[in-house]
Amino acid sequence: MQAITRRLGHQSFKSSTSIKSIYPISDHYYGIDHERFVSTIATKGVGHLVRKGTGGRSSVSGIVATVFGATGFLGRYVVQQLAKMGSQVLVPFRGSEDCPRHLKLMGDLGQIVPMKFNPRDESSVKAVMARANVVINLIGRDYETRNYSYEEVHLLHLLPGCLDVKQLPKKRIQPVYVVDVASALTTALKDDGTSMGKIYELGGPEIFTVHELAEIMYDVIREWPRYVNVPLPIAKALATPRELFLNKVPFPLPKPEMFNLDQIHAFAKDTVVSENALTFNDLGIVPHKLKGYPIEFLISYRKGGPQFGSTISEK
Numbered sequence: 001m002q003a004i005t006r007r008l009g010h011q012s013f014k015s016s017t018s019i020k021s022i023y024p025i026s027d028h029y030y031g032i033d034h035e036r037f038v039s040t041i042a043t044k045g046v047g048h049l050v051r052k053g054t055g056g057r058s059s060v061s062g063i064v065a066t067v068f069g070a071t072g073f074l075g076r077y078v079v080q081q082l083a084k085m086g087s088q089v090l091v092p093f094r095g096s097e098d099c100p101r102h103l104k105l106m107g108d109l110g111q112i113v114p115m116k117f118n119p120r121d122e123s124s125v126k127a128v129m130a131r132a133n134v135v136i137n138l139i140g141r142d143y144e145t146r147n148y149s150y151e152e153v154h155l156l157h158l159l160p161g162c163l164d165v166k167q168l169p170k171k172r173i174q175p176v177y178v179v180d181v182a183s184a185l186t187t188a189l190k191d192d193g194t195s196m197g198k199i200y201e202l203g204g205p206e207i208f209t210v211h212e213l214a215e216i217m218y219d220v221i222r223e224w225p226r227y228v229n230v231p232l233p234i235a236k237a238l239a240t241p242r243e244l245f246l247n248k249v250p251f252p253l254p255k256p257e258m259f260n261l262d263q264i265h266a267f268a269k270d271t272v273v274s275e276n277a278l279t280f281n282d283l284g285i286v287p288h289k290l291k292g293y294p295i296e297f298l299i300s301y302r303k304g305g306p307q308f309g310s311t312i313s314e315k
């Protein structure tokens with residue numbers, strides 16, 4: 001999203017003025033460079049919906065949500081949280097039937113509905129939203145391919161009435177636990193409409209440098225830190241050829257694992273929540289600290305298994 005804001009900036013959204021439901025929100029801290037857009041179509045939350053049951057997975061939350069990008073990393077957590085409160089979740093997918101399969105178990109029978117769609121076909125996009133009273137857009141990619149430019153990947157940002165997740169601007173980083181982000185989305189859906197049309201910046205409770213994060217990671221996987229300090233100009237020089245040749249060579253180029261120009265630009269800036277932004281606090285959520293459960297999964301990356309490097313004697 002950063003990429004598209006930077007590339008298209010103000011201009012791109014000007015061209016979307018034909019979509020009447022999109023209007024700019026300007027306030028003192030986003031300013032002209034960070035203009036944000038919201039929909040006028042949805043004017044209240046889903047707090048007015050009829051609910052049944054005790055609020056668990058077999059109850060009825062009244063929410064019928066289409067979650068674009070549900071097959072991605074954040075998507076699975078959002079689907080899980082929607083499903084566990086008894087919502088029906090429509091899952092548009094573009095790959096094989098296997099792509100959304102893991103999501104089906106997250107809800108009661110028939111509550112998770114995978115729907116094949118073609119992101120390039122407007123009627124197909126409309127069809128997957130037709131029955132929904134909530135649309136969440138998690139589609140995003142932080143590199144371009146021959147098939148999809150940043151502009152095209154983020155086309156769905158122009159759709160009205162979407163709850164949207166955008167990449168925060170990025171040196172100091174404020175990592176956030178994915179489960180907290182999913183909670184923020186579902187909390188915003190459940191409120192009485194107070195969050196509607198507002199922009200929330202979701203950052204964790206602590207701020208780290210990239211180096212500190214790497215140290216934590218090495219500590220958890222119990223390895224000696226190995227760093228290669230790549231100066232910014234060299235990183236850019238390494239990343240630029242892919243960007244230049246992406247659409248000029250007659251074959252697909254491999255996806256960038258390390259040196260994606262957009263990420264490099266982003267790493268040159270801080271990725272922290274702005275001073276006056278609405279945050280987790282405003283949604284009544286206390287985000288998790290990084291150490292502990294949120295990074296426990298790193299244990300699986302220990303070379304010699306979970307006990308690798310343990311200082312406890314095995315008598």
Ligand SMILES: NC(=O)c1ccc[n+]([C@@H]2O[C@H](COP(=O)([O-])OP(=O)(O)OC[C@H]3O[C@@H](n4cnc5c(N)ncnc54)[C@H](OP(=O)(O)O)[C@@H]3O)[C@@H](O)[C@H]2O)c1
Nearest residue numbers: 069070071072073074075119138139140141148165166167
């Ligand atoms: N993860 C983070 O740390 C982070 C941080 C800040 C913001 N975000 C934003 O949060 C959103 C979700 O992130 P994520 O980590 O879940 O991303 P992800 O794992 O890469 O998932 C991206 C989703 O977008 C879909 N998608 C990508 N290109 C598409 C295209 N051309 N047409 C249709 N669908 C397409 C993917 O579908 P397929 O499965 O079909 O490829 C997938 O479902 C993104 O907008 C991202 O920029 C993420």
